[in-house]
Amino acid sequence: MIEDIVKKTLLFDFYGQLLTDKQRDIMEMYYTDDLSLSEISEQIGISRQGVYDTLKRAEATLIEYESRLGLVDKFLQHKSILSEIKSMLDEILNVDGIDVNEIKEMIKSIKNYIEKLE
Amino acid sequence: MIEDIVKKTLLFDFYGQLLTDKQRDIMEMYYTDDLSLSEISEQIGISRQGVYDTLKRAEATLIEYESRLGLVDKFLQHKSILSEIKSMLDEILNVDGIDVNEIKEMIKSIKNYIEKLE
Numbered sequence: 375m376i377e378d379i380v381k382k383t384l385l386f387d388f389y390g391q392l393l394t395d396k397q398r399d400i401m402e403m404y405y406t407d408d409l410s411l412s413e414i415s416e417q418i419g420i421s422r423q424g425v426y427d428t429l430k431r432a433e434a435t436l437i438e439y440e441s442r443l444g445l446v447d448k449f450l451q452h453k454s455i456l457s458e459i460k461s462m463l464d465e466i467l468n469v470d471g472i473d474v475n476e477i478k479e480m481i482k483s484i485k486n487y488i489e490k491l492e
Numbered sequence: 493m494i495e496d497i498v499k500k501t502l503l504f505d506f507y508g509q510l511l512t513d514k515q516r517d518i519m520e521m522y523y524t525d526d527l528s529l530s531e532i533s534e535q536i537g538i539s540r541q542g543v544y545d546t547l548k549r550a551e552a553t554l555i556e557y558e559s560r561l562g563l564v565d566k567f568l569q570h571k572s573i574l575s576e577i578k579s580m581l582d583e584i585l586n587v588d589g590i591d592v593n594e595i596k597e598m599i600k601s602i603k604n605y606i607e608k609l610e
Contacts, residue, residue: 491570
């Protein structure tokens with residue numbers, strides 16, 4: 375459930391600019407401001423069903439963009455590589471008595487990770 | 493001129509999947525296969541003007557996507573950060589007689605660069 379919302383938020387972050395203003399507004403009210411369908415319906419003066427349909431259509435559009443461009447997927451991969459790199463850098467910074475040769479071996483691994491980001 | 497073609501190629505790499513098949517085919521023939529407008533016109537059986545218009549419309553579409561999502565711009569920024577990081581890693585690997593404290597200072601700078609990629 376939480377994972378689902380995170381995924382939708384990421385889709386919205388990456389492709390929200392490609393939605394119509396109306397779709398974007400409704401998605402923000404629903405996911406960011408946490409309003410119910412009825413509350414959104416009252417606020418913008420369209421039916422509850424209209425809000426629901428707009429939301430579903432917007433989500434389908436975001437999923438379609440992701441299937442073509444895969445930015446969220448790439449972002450998540452990069453995030454995990456960056457976090458690997460950061461923990462290796464921290465290890466070099468924080469381990470006492472680490473010697474230059476050990477560090478150089480780790481630097482080589484970090485270079486390999488960096489190349490995956492290119 | 494070369495810069496212009498590189499920029500168009502990047503736009504195509506990032507957003508080409510959002511074009512129609514026809515737009516994508518014509519852009520590939522023109523930019524990748526280096527065919528002339530007339531050659532493309534003969535090959536796919538539409539007028540030279542039709543090829544030209546499709547090309548211009550496709551380019552405008554790519555530029556519109558970039559103005560909304562800015563992926564090429566972000567990519568170029570990341571590329572330059574990654575190249576900074578790589579040269580710092582190479583310095584650690586290749587400079588003789590570098591000591592652990594010097595390395596740790598450089599690692600801290602690399603961590604700052606990594607954070608810019610997040």
